[in-house]
Amino acid sequence: HPEIWEVILTGGDPFMLSPRRAAELTRELELIPHVKVIRWHTRMPIADPARVSDAFVSAIGSKLKAVYVAVHCNHANELSPAVCDALSRLADAGIPLLSQTVLLKGVNDDADVMKALVHRLLRMRVRPYYIYQMDLITGGAHFKADVKKGIEIIRALRGHTTGYAVPQFVIDAPGGGGKVPLNPDYVEEVRDDGVFLRNYEGRLFRYPLVPSATDGAIPAAAPEWTPAWVDR
Numbered sequence: 001h002p003e004i005w006e007v008i009l010t011g012g013d014p015f016m017l018s019p020r021r022a023a024e025l026t027r028e029l030e031l032i033p034h035v036k037v038i039r040w041h042t043r044m045p046i047a048d049p050a051r052v053s054d055a056f057v058s059a060i061g062s063k064l065k066a067v068y069v070a071v072h073c074n075h076a077n078e079l080s081p082a083v084c085d086a087l088s089r090l091a092d093a094g095i096p097l098l099s100q101t102v103l104l105k106g107v108n109d110d111a112d113v114m115k116a117l118v119h120r121l122l123r124m125r126v127r128p129y130y131i132y133q134m135d136l137i138t139g140g141a142h143f144k145a146d147v148k149k150g151i152e153i154i155r156a157l158r159g160h161t162t163g164y165a166v167p168q169f170v171i172d173a174p175g176g177g178g179k180v181p182l183n184p185d186y187v188e189e190v191r192d193d194g195v196f197l198r199n200y201e202g203r204l205f206r207y208p209l210v211p212s213a214t215d216g217a218i219p220a221a222a223p224e225w226t227p228a229w230v231d232r
């Protein structure tokens, strides 16, 4: 399958492999020219950080492929010193880190809790990637959070904190439909005279659909340039 460009190693948790097996797998993937990226999805840095040993980190490292690790973390309280050390071992090896979080009722379905989590993650060099609406699994109903809560959390983050702290909220559509993003709606109206946008503060802006040649032109000697954005 030469069309395969990226290989994702995911659950059961692939960080359960021994360093020897992980290194073998990496070496085999390195031999496939069309595979450019190897991505590991794991909860092991959180569940059992000691497993993410120097030996394991060097086993998954590659000079030939880009290696990414996505960690599953649901609450800032999970980021204990031992967990932070495990994440540092990965980041110090030059492995870009991403996070996945499941929205859990009574655990993290709250904007302040989620903001504390994404800030802690960024400090650990982990880029927040996904918040998931949970899969409809047996025995998990008590954790099922309101979808509207997830959208509210994204609205509470976007503009209110640094942009790359904001993960994408998704529902993994049942039956293999793939991930569907859920976003707060910032587009008030699309009209012939422009798109009307409401920013994170609730202020309304108009932006022309097709900017004309003069829109956005910065006069050379005019420090007090007014942008094309018009506050309505």
Ligand SMILES: *Cc1c(COP(=O)(O)O)cnc(C)c1O
Pocket: 008, 172, 179
């Ligand atoms: C999320 C997911 C992936 C990876 O999707 P990306 O959006 O590329 O991160 C792959 N396989 C399955 C089954 C998934 O749920």
